[in-house]
Amino acid sequence: MKEKTIILILLVLASIILKAQQIIPLSVSSDRDVYVSGEIMLVKVFIPINDQSKVNYLDLLNLQGKRVSGAILKINNHQADGFLQLPDSLSTGTYILRSYSKSPANNLKVIKEVWVANRFNGLEKTRQIPRLALNNIDKKSSASIKIENIQYEVKSNSDNNLAINIDQQFINQIDGDVSICISQYDNLFKSSSAFVVSEAKDTTDLLGSKGLILSGLVTDKKTSQPTSGINVFFTIPDSIPDFQYYKTGFDGKFYFQLNNYSGLINPFIQCFSTNQLQRLKITLDDSYTASELVPSFNLQAVTDSFKNNNARNIDVITFQKIFEQQPFKIIQEPQKKTNEYPYYGKPNKIINPHLFIDLPNFTEISRELLSGVKFRNYNNEPTLQILNYATNSYFEEMPLTLIDGIPIRNLNLIKDLGTQDIKRVDICASERYYGDLKFPGVVAVYTTKADYSNIKETDQFIHPTLDAVQPQITLSQSDINNTTTPDLRQVLYWAPTIQLQNIIPVKFRTSAILGKFMISVRCRLKDGSIVCEEKQFEVK
Amino acid sequence: MNKQAIKILFLFLCFIFVNEVYAQVGPAHGWDAPKIKGTRQEIYSIYEGKPYFTDNWCLGKIQLSNGETIDSLYLRYSSFKDELIYFNKQINTQIRIDKSIISAFKFTDENGQLHSFRKQQFDNAAKSERYFEILSEGSVDLLCYKKVNLDEVSPYHDSKGTLKNMAYRQEYLYYFYSPAEGYAPVKPSKNGLLAQFDKQSQKPVKKLLRKNKIYISDEFTFIAAWETIEKNGFKVMF
Numbered sequence: 001m002k003e004k005t006i007i008l009i010l011l012v013l014a015s016i017i018l019k020a021q022q023i024i025p026l027s028v029s030s031d032r033d034v035y036v037s038g039e040i041m042l043v044k045v046f047i048p049i050n051d052q053s054k055v056n057y058l059d060l061l062n063l064q065g066k067r068v069s070g071a072i073l074k075i076n077n078h079q080a081d082g083f084l085q086l087p088d089s090l091s092t093g094t095y096i097l098r099s100y101s102k103s104p105a106n107n108l109k110v111i112k113e114v115w116v117a118n119r120f121n122g123l124e125k126t127r128q129i130p131r132l133a134l135n136n137i138d139k140k141s142s143a144s145i146k147i148e149n150i151q152y153e154v155k156s157n158s159d160n161n162l163a164i165n166i167d168q169q170f171i172n173q174i175d176g177d178v179s180i181c182i183s184q185y186d187n188l189f190k191s192s193s194a195f196v197v198s199e200a201k202d203t204t205d206l207l208g209s210k211g212l213i214l215s216g217l218v219t220d221k222k223t224s225q226p227t228s229g230i231n232v233f234f235t236i237p238d239s240i241p242d243f244q245y246y247k248t249g250f251d252g253k254f255y256f257q258l259n260n261y262s263g264l265i266n267p268f269i270q271c272f273s274t275n276q277l278q279r280l281k282i283t284l285d286d287s288y289t290a291s292e293l294v295p296s297f298n299l300q301a302v303t304d305s306f307k308n309n310n311a312r313n314i315d316v317i318t319f320q321k322i323f324e325q326q327p328f329k330i331i332q333e334p335q336k337k338t339n340e341y342p343y344y345g346k347p348n349k350i351i352n353p354h355l356f357i358d359l360p361n362f363t364e365i366s367r368e369l370l371s372g373v374k375f376r377n378y379n380n381e382p383t384l385q386i387l388n389y390a391t392n393s394y395f396e397e398m399p400l401t402l403i404d405g406i407p408i409r410n411l412n413l414i415k416d417l418g419t420q421d422i423k424r425v426d427i428c429a430s431e432r433y434y435g436d437l438k439f440p441g442v443v444a445v446y447t448t449k450a451d452y453s454n455i456k457e458t459d460q461f462i463h464p465t466l467d468a469v470q471p472q473i474t475l476s477q478s479d480i481n482n483t484t485t486p487d488l489r490q491v492l493y494w495a496p497t498i499q500l501q502n503i504i505p506v507k508f509r510t511s512a513i514l515g516k517f518m519i520s521v522r523c524r525l526k527d528g529s530i531v532c533e534e535k536q537f538e539v540k
Numbered sequence: 541m542n543k544q545a546i547k548i549l550f551l552f553l554c555f556i557f558v559n560e561v562y563a564q565v566g567p568a569h570g571w572d573a574p575k576i577k578g579t580r581q582e583i584y585s586i587y588e589g590k591p592y593f594t595d596n597w598c599l600g601k602i603q604l605s606n607g608e609t610i611d612s613l614y615l616r617y618s619s620f621k622d623e624l625i626y627f628n629k630q631i632n633t634q635i636r637i638d639k640s641i642i643s644a645f646k647f648t649d650e651n652g653q654l655h656s657f658r659k660q661q662f663d664n665a666a667k668s669e670r671y672f673e674i675l676s677e678g679s680v681d682l683l684c685y686k687k688v689n690l691d692e693v694s695p696y697h698d699s700k701g702t703l704k705n706m707a708y709r710q711e712y713l714y715y716f717y718s719p720a721e722g723y724a725p726v727k728p729s730k731n732g733l734l735a736q737f738d739k740q741s742q743k744p745v746k747k748l749l750r751k752n753k754i755y756i757s758d759e760f761t762f763i764a765a766w767e768t769i770e771k772n773g774f775k776v777m778f
Contacts, residue, residue: 255566255572431580438631
């Protein structure tokens with residue numbers, strides 16, 4: 001009897017655990033389905049409620065499953081919006097837009113097919129269009145959302161007002177915001193989105209809720225084995241350098257937080273061993289998940305009208321490029337200054353050598369201008385020591401030495417710097433601590449050029465370009481007064497997060513582009529299903 | 541419970557344990573916690589008296605100027621230098637935390653009493669920042685600057701027989717503080733407290749203390765007296 005009771009309890013527990021892991025669907029949508037290489041694709045993603053991730057990964061795969069472009073979007077209220085820059089060199093064909101997070105609660109990835117025509121070749125050699133065999137997951141229409149006050153035919157270059165009317169009862173069922181898009185539409189390539197389940201999981205999956213994390217591995221160059229107890233430094237040079245460190249464990253892995261950055265960043269990542277002779281190698285993990293098998297696809301014949309539409313789109317984009325028209329505006333948020341002073345501490349002394357007499361090298365500068373700093377270059381083996389003000393004696397160890405905010409150990413990098421090369425020298429003449437790191441004094445040299453050209457990359461000192469969370473994007477306003485160049489916007493309205501209300505007024509201006517356009521209103525219900533209401537109109 | 545049941549339970553616990561171990565793969569605990577900036581704490585010269593507020597390291601937490609908090613730190617407040625020191629277990633070092641990164645800190649002393657300190661700019665000529673212990677919080681705060689001075693005293697022999705003429709002496713300073721009015725110094729005595737009120741209020745305040753049987757003899761009774769007075773709506777004169 002007791003056995004049966006225990007088994008019953010365990011079964012109940014297991015069912016509770018399984019229920020907790022039930023996944024609510026996610027969805028990805030883009031402003032259009034047909035693009036030209038070099039364009040920007042606008043994207044809106046709904047993330048499952050049980051997914052606590054702070055960032056969503058978005059990438060574009062070709063039909064071989066290889067990634068050609070990617071972006072990292074910030075998640076707000078289980079939704080994210082952003083853009084993908086389509087490379088100019090993309091060849092004509094069907095591509096897969098993929099969205100996923102790294103949360104352990106959500107092992108789903110959602111994909112959507114898009115068509116991209118190469119700007120230079122067009123559809124010259126294209127006879128058939130590959131179409132993915134996907135199940136539509138989000139085309140649930142609702143009579144409770146009405147798109148009103150819009151005629152089927154609308155004049156080009158005209159101001160228009162429409163209203164999105166949402167039933168009060170239906171509002172209570174909606175979870176979060178509503179997204180509205182008005183853009184050019186090609187009914188020959190209408191895409192849907194579908195799930196793919198990913199079985200693959202790595203340790204970084206555990207970090208989904210932490211936001212954007214950079215991870216990597218330190219190995220011994222001789223043995224190729226992961227190395228523990230190695231301090232890995234992450235520096236973004238600035239007037240107040242941004243700095244993080246991580247001491248590797250037995251797995252040799254390191255992790256850095258990238259949540260405070262946006263756009264592309266160029267950090268210096270370096271590692272130091274206590275054994276000066278040990279040679280190490282840093283390998284960064286790919287932020288994006290690995291390529292994967294693409295679902296099967298069918299071939300569809302290319303029609304003349306699809307070819308013509310593509311040719312027209314190519315002309316539009318070429319025109320925009322020639323006349324430097326920017327249909328979108330990227331909003332760069334100012335970098336948050338989290339520190340009043342550098343991680344190595346408030347300097348006891350700040351010297352500006354260029355204000356003094358001309359001195360040819362750092363030995364002379366230390367002798368003449370930097371009291372308490374002993375830099376000597378005997379037999380071409382430079383040494384640096386600093387006076388500890390607290391004990392009035394020189395530290396035996398070499399101080400933390402930085403050039404333009406980047407920690408260095410090779411003093412040859414500063415030995416030839418003269419007064420004209422140095423903008424400022426910060427000196428901390430005490431034993432400083434940052435977390436568990438100890439600095440026996442600090443000498444921070446900031447050069448006038450600040451171009452980091454002296455610092456050479458090695459296996460244990462890398463300078464990668466990394467994707468941080470993407471900045472926001474908005475549509476550029478159409479210039480009504482500009483009569484010299486035609487307005488060629490293909491996206492007339494893009495509002496990925498509009499606060500819920502009974503009647504949402506939408507004001508937009510049509511461009512010079514004629515043809516079919518689509519108004520689409522998209523939202524997620526509290527049960528997790530995605531609702532999309534659409535209405536077509538034609539610009540004449 | 542028979543053996544079979546124990547076996548099933550054991551297997552279930554093993555399953556949970558394995559899952560837990562798997563879940564622990566990844567970064568080390570606290571890897572993304574804010575880092576403390578500081579300088580090595582040099583040991584003070586030994587004289588009569590105590591330069592520190594507490595005799596031992598006390599478990600506490602600090603709130604940084606950027607709003608982040610770091611807890612489970614071994615803290616010690618230096619009344620002598622008005623500095624906060626923490627013990628870094630990883631590197632076995634006493635570190636004086638940079639005053640500029642702290643906005644507040646609290647710790648529980650050996651007797652289990654919670655002490656809460658806040659960094660505030662003081663009204664002196666230098667407008668320096670000081671750590672004040674918050675004795676009572678309200679529309680008007682009762683604060684204490686727990687200062688210890690190194691004073692010259694009559695020569696004495698310490699425990700090792702060395703002749704010394706310096707000693708650490710407590711000089712705690714109490715203030716009423718309101719952000720709008722600033723600081724009003726107060727002595728921790730009945731007369732000192734009464735002097736903070738206008739003449740008309742002094743009599744009822746005295747009566748209130750007598751009615752509540754509060755006799756100001758130390759810091760605790762002083763705080764109790766002020767809290768009773770404040771509750772009854774009497775306003776301090778700044």
